[in-house]
Each structure stands twice: as structure tokens, then as C-alpha cells.
Amino acid sequence: MKKDLFAICIVIFVLILVFTGTKIQSVEDYYLTHLDDITEDSQTVYLSIRCDTILDNWDKLDPALRQEKYVPQDGVILQRTEYVLRKGDTVYNILDRAIRHNQIQMECIYSINYASTYVEGINHLYEFSCGELSGWMFMVNGQFPQVGCDRYTLQDGDEIIWCYTCDLGRDVGCYWEMS
């Protein structure tokens, strides 16, 4: 009788183990596969990608791009989303992770000569796709840093917005200082 009870206990334990899906991982593997999980201790930043200015400049938009899959009705390509901030992360790193996760098209050029990355297009919307003053800009905490996106190192809680401008920044609140 005792032997049976013991066996039944084993069966129950093993089945619980299987059905709760407990994974057996090494520490390194666990760390690697949970790099971007948000925990209580993680530092995070917020990212959104918007192209609302195009909605007001529809006539200037390249006719081939006048479709909802390129320009969503609300102008939001990526809703404000929280991302884990790793040490040394730049604006580019977060954008790169976000577009990969959400399978959004992006094209950028990295130049060894300038040692900088320039984002040419997101979601098939490129510079000059909507008039001669159009292209992508990024904002961190409401400011437009005058530096390449892979040169801007982020801090905990930073709020990044990638916005498409049709007027060299003025329609998204970036006013250049004129002499």
C-alpha cells in the first residue's frame, strides 16, 4: 500500500511539472531569452512612431503610398510602447528593437565616414515621399536633439517619438534658430 501511495505521488508531481511548463534553463540561457522582459527593476523608455502630418498633406504624398497600410488613418504607426533600456542604448537601438518586434519596414544608412546612422524610411515612408521638405525626425522628451539617432544615449524614463515631418520640422514643433 505504501509503495502505491509513493508511486501516485510521483505521478502527480511529474504531471504538475509537465503541465505548468517549468523550463529547465542555464542561467546564461535564461538571461539571454529574457533580456527584454520588463520587471520591477528594469529601466525603461517609451517609443511611438507617428506620421499624422501626412494626413494634412495628402496631396503631396507619393500616390503609390496613399494606402492605409503605409499611412494609418490615425497617423500612428506604432502606439506608445514601453521598452527595456539596456546600458548604453541609443535612440537607434530602441527603434531597431521596436521595428523588429513589430515587423515594421525600416531602411537606414550607416556611414563609416560620418560614423553615424541616418534613418531614410520607416513603414515605406521615405524622405521626400511627401514633398521636398519631408522626412523622419526624432524627439526625446519634447526636444529635437541635433545629433544622429545612434549618437543619442538614452536615460531611464525617456520618451522618444519618431515623427514624420512635411515641413522640415516646423509642423512637428521643431523651429530652427534662424540668424
Added chain:
Amino acid sequence: MKQSLSCAFCAITLTTIVLLGILFSIPLSAFASEQKTPYNVALEIIDWKKSNVGSTSDGYLLNDTFLTQAGTTPGDWYPIGLGRLGVKDNQDGYLAVLDDNVQKRYQTSAKLDKAKATEWHRIALAVLASGGNPRRMGTNGDIDLIADGTYNRVDAKGNGILGKQGINGFIWGLIAVDSMQYEVPQDAYYSRDDMILNILNRQLADGGWALTGNVSDPDMTGMAIQALAPYYNSEKEYTYANKKLQADGSLITKKVRTVIDEAICWLSLAQNADGGYSSWGTENCESAVQVAVALCLLGVDIFTDARFIKDGNTIYDAIMSFQNADGGFIHATVYDPENPSSLPDKSNTMASEQTLYGMVAIHRYQNGMRRLFDLRSEQSPALKEQIAQVEAQIELLDESTSTLELQGVYNAYWAIPSLERSYVNNYAKLSQLLNKAGITYYEEVMDFNSGDAGVITPMEIFTDADVNATNSLPTVLTTEHRAEVLRLFSKISNCFDFEGKQDYYIKLEKAKNAIDELQAQIDLLKADIKQHLYPFDSISLSDKKVVQDIYNRYMALSSYDQAQLEASDVEGLLKCKTQVENLQTALIISGVCVAVAGVATAIVIANVRKRKKEKASKLMQESDE
């Protein structure tokens, strides 16, 4: 770079001398002699850039590292500067890689770019400056960068898109067609005048140009003048609407010369006290360079023309104040903590590449060579002498000159070949006097239609060094060898026959194809990672095959080629591989667990049955008894 003007006394003395110089029209070049010559400055920039790309002072600037940038903005302006300065470098290698890159980009629907015509213009200038022919690009020579990028720049529906990126498309388009005075066919979408008009009709009320807004910008004004400069002597009148000048859209009529003169007035007013220029609120190196180039192309001497000397400071002084100890140039001296790319102590590629060709423009002007963007072969000494004589005659003219004499000077001007008359720097004065004297002059149109100036790529010799280089190529190639293979292949395709040429040709062609194939694999690998391995949460055991396949393809690459992948590509791949492996392990463990559970259950059941049986047989025995 601080010059020896640090003590106030020196500065005051020099200012006084410079002012006296203006008053007595003493050529001021003498005072500039303590400065480095533009030629030497250009060489210093080249040396700085060489160390920047890991080359040595006596090595090539256009080394394999540099050539990975062929066909991009930072990759093409240095070759333009080198070529126009007359410095021999690895131009053959550059042309070979550029040609191959252009050919590959032409296979996409956007060709070089969907929106930016300036891609064609910059590459065409770089090809010409390096000794190639932009009208015969590609293996079959059927790619014509001039036609596709300028007068026939249309979209799939046949609409003109030269100006899609704004005024820059017209400015650089005009510079590109004028670089060899290419013929614009009658049936072309854009004529030369279309391009000129599209620059004229964007002029602002203050005289200059800007990318946007109503306040002129020195860079855009400088570049617009650079494009219009060859037409300064043109007597053609253009009639057009310009809403910045006439808000009601009524037509105005102007010659290019009038427009340039207005722009020069603005440039003179906009110059800062130190001789430099500010753009977007910051005094910077590139703005001063663009103005200097514009003035050189017009034949204005930036060292002596009083309109461009402020408090004794020339534009050249201002440009030189941005030079660093390492020979390179910085963008601005204002420290901006938010902009590490323009730290005052670190030389900047864009500032340096523009200053390089700026120095070349000044050097060419000072030495009576062709304008920076006029890439035809140099004028003969006899032609130069003829032009100099006409200029000297014009210099002596004034309002008291007799009609007969004026007519004589005009005839001498007219005797200069029409395609060279734009080099007479003081024709404007003659034109004014002719006008006052009522002498009829030709409504000369500077319609440079000399046709293809005929670039011939000379046959080359496949040297012993080239043979050795071919023989020492490894059997297993990586993309690291691309520039070298392309250079050798291009050379052997265009060299005199020699013993064994066919073998080397076959070997190099195979190497070229192998590298193309490898590059295609790398590009596909990158695309597959992006397409199949995200989002990470959705990766399950069913993706095992795909993940394993991508991983194997990655591992099969050489370490040089592996480095072509982005860090996040590799991270994503390793993450997915770990994930599927862990899931696999979990599955095996689960399987074992289920098996153990099954066995244990079976034993329990067997035991229970056994006991039941025993009980039953016991009961039977009892009942029997």
C-alpha cells in the same frame, strides 16, 4: 586653429594694413602669403582622411575601407576633391567598385534613388573626376547617369521628378549637364533653360536662396550661384513668375547676371566680421566654403575683393579658423554638448570633404585652371593668353572710350570660341559700356551644347603587380576581397593582350561572381532573420527547422562576413536558437517525465490488480473451506 593674430596689437596693425590695401587697391594676396596655400591645405585634409580610414601618408586614400562607401555622399566627395586637385590615388579601384555598385542599384525599381536626383549628379561628377565616363556605366556601358539623372529624370508615368527633393535637384542637375557641356536633346523632358528657370524662380526677395522660408541661407545661395556661374556672361533674358518677388504671380524679366549680382549683394551683407558665414544660427565651416566656391567659379578673388573682406578678414581666414591640428576641419567652434559629432576638437568628415573641394576651387582659380565643376580638359596656353588679353583690354575701357574702340574689344571677345567665353571674368563691364554706347551686341545664349565631350578610357597594361595580386587571391573568398577583385577584373577587361590573359580573365570573373553570390547570401540572411525570427514571443518549437537553417548559414560565413550583420541580427539569431533548444530540452524532459509517470501508474495499477486477485483467491479459498 588660431593664427598668429592672438595679440590685439597684431590684429589692429593687420586690419589697418588691409584697409589701406583696399583704399590703394594694392593686391592683398601678398598678405595672405603667411597663410598656407589652398593646395597645401588640401593635401593636409587628404592626409588626415588617410589616417582616418587606416591608411598611411604614402598609401592610398581610396583603400578598401574607403571603397565600401563608393556611391554614397561621404564616399564620393573625396574622390571629386582628389581628382580635381590632380592627385593620383587608387582611382581605378574606386571606379571599378562604383561601377559595380551603380549597376546593382540600377537593378532595383528606384535605380539609384526614388526621390534624390542628386545621387546621379554626385556620382556622375565623381566618375568624371576619377577619369571615367558617367554615360557608359555598367558592364555593357548602357547606363547613362547624365540623361537618367538630369534632362530625362522622370518617374514611371513620365512625369518630371528632377525637383522632387527641391531646388537641389535643379542646381546639381545643371552642374552635372554642364560638367562636360553635354548636349541636351530636343526631345528631352527638361531643357537647360528649364533647370535655370527653376533656380531663378526660387530666388528670395533679399537676393539669395534657401531650402525653405524667406530668409536666404549662405549654403544654398552659394550652391545656386555655382550652378548659374557659367551663365554670368549670357545675354539671354528669362521671363518667369516668382511668388517670392511678385506675390500676385506677375511675370518678371531678368538675365542670369542680374540675379547673380543680387545674390552677391546679399552674400556681401551676410558676411560676418571674421569673414565667415552663419547658417541655421551657427557660424560654420561649410557655409564659408560654399560661398568661397561660388565666388571662385564667378572669377571673384576672395583675397582682394573688398565686398568680401570684413575688418580685414577674408572668407579664407574664416575657413582656416576651423582647421584642426590633425589637418582636418571642424564644423563649428561653438561647443554643443548635445552634438558630439561636431565637437570643436574633433575633425569632422563633412566639414573636411567640403573644405577639400573648396580649397581645390580656390587653387584652380588662382592658377587659371578650369572651374571646379567644368571637367573638360584644361584650356590650351594660347587660349588662356587670348582670354587674358581680352580681359586686359576690357580693364582699360571706361565711359570715355570711343565707340570704335569698344567695337574692337567686343570683336576680340567674340573671337574667343563660344564655349570658352564664360571664362572672361570682366565681360559684364564691356556689356554695360556697349549698352550705354548703343552698340548692338549679340543676344548671346550660353547654350553649351557641344555634345558628349568624348571621354575615352585608355587601354591599360595588366602589370606584374596585378598578376601577383590575382595569384595571391585566396581560394575561399570573402567580401573583404571585393574592391581588389573588382579593380583587377575591370583592368583585365580593358587591357592589352598578353600571354595567359584568358586564364586570368576567367579566374577574376569567377572570383567576382563568387563574391556577388556571397553578398547575395548575406543580404538574404539578414532579410530572413528580420522576417522569420520576430517577434521573439512567438518563436516555438515548430520554428526549429527555420532557426537551425538560418543559424547554419550564419556559421558558414567567414568572420569578416559575419561582421556584416548588425549586432541585433546576431542577438536575435542567438536568442531564437537558445529558445528552440531550451524548448526541445523541455520537451525531452517532459517526455521522460510522462514515461516515468506512465510506468509508475502501470505499476500501481498492476499492484492494485494483483492485490484484488489475491483478495479474490483468498475469499474463494475461505468459501471453499
